[in-house]
Amino acid sequence: MIDEKFKDLAVLAIDLVEGIKRTGIRIVGLRDRYCKLLMPIDGNTNHVGMMYAGSLFTIGELPGGLIVLASYGLGTYVPIVKEVNVRFLAPAKTDVTLELAWSREEADALEKAALENGKTDFELEMEIRDAAGEVVSVVNGTWQMRPMPKEGENPFA
């Protein structure tokens, strides 16, 4: 389910951020312009046994960066999160998953905009589903991608 060329990325995307790693989230699918994530209920429950809102945020936010890396490769574009909205629709009492896919046309259009303007914003709407397939949360957000700065450039200038 994880493309051979993305094996390292699948580890790094989680291990480089302690706040992500300690949730136990797993990348269960990763290939060109596609990712699927799983957040285990174990270790992520709140005081009444449902999944903690923050763990739902984590599975909702990570794909915004991951899809950029899965679309253009490591070291090409820097993804930045600008805004994330999570609607908590139903209690999550099992592991939950989230899938995100871009078409080649979508990826190409974003890349063109980023190269022409030095950056481009993109929006995502994603569903978080429980083990029965029920949508427990809906995530809307805005991210930005910028060409990776050359040595010596300030990426946040």
Next chain:
Amino acid sequence: MIDEKFKDLAVLAIDLVEGIKRTGIRIVGLRDRYCKLLMPIDGNTNHVGMMYAGSLFTIGELPGGLIVLASYGLGTYVPIVKEVNVRFLAPAKTDVTLELAWSREEADALEKAALENGKTDFELEMEIRDAAGEVVSVVNGTWQMRPMPKEGENPFA
């Protein structure tokens, strides 16, 4: 800074949810209708040394429940998060804090609505500030409070 009567609450609010506890977040102020939280940068950085978005979500989401408990006491109302939006305005490179206060009038009006209708929604807009006082993120959300169910009642019916 933590009112004597809220000393237990200040511990439980963090310790009962593993996903909150492992961030290292601290309640640094808690009194009637007021709370102040601190998220340490240590243990909460991302791959480029800024605070991880999920840790900013955690400090932005916790006050919605905590303010209910700090306003009406434990065991009176059940707070439920419905929706949270976080705008990431600037990189957070230090510990960050968030303060939330309700007036007595606000708290009384919400309690009246909850008792009359069996529940009431409320909205919050909060700022997360870094050590220099700069607003790094703005949090908007909707929570709900319901009178604590009596024994045998299903709180989610």
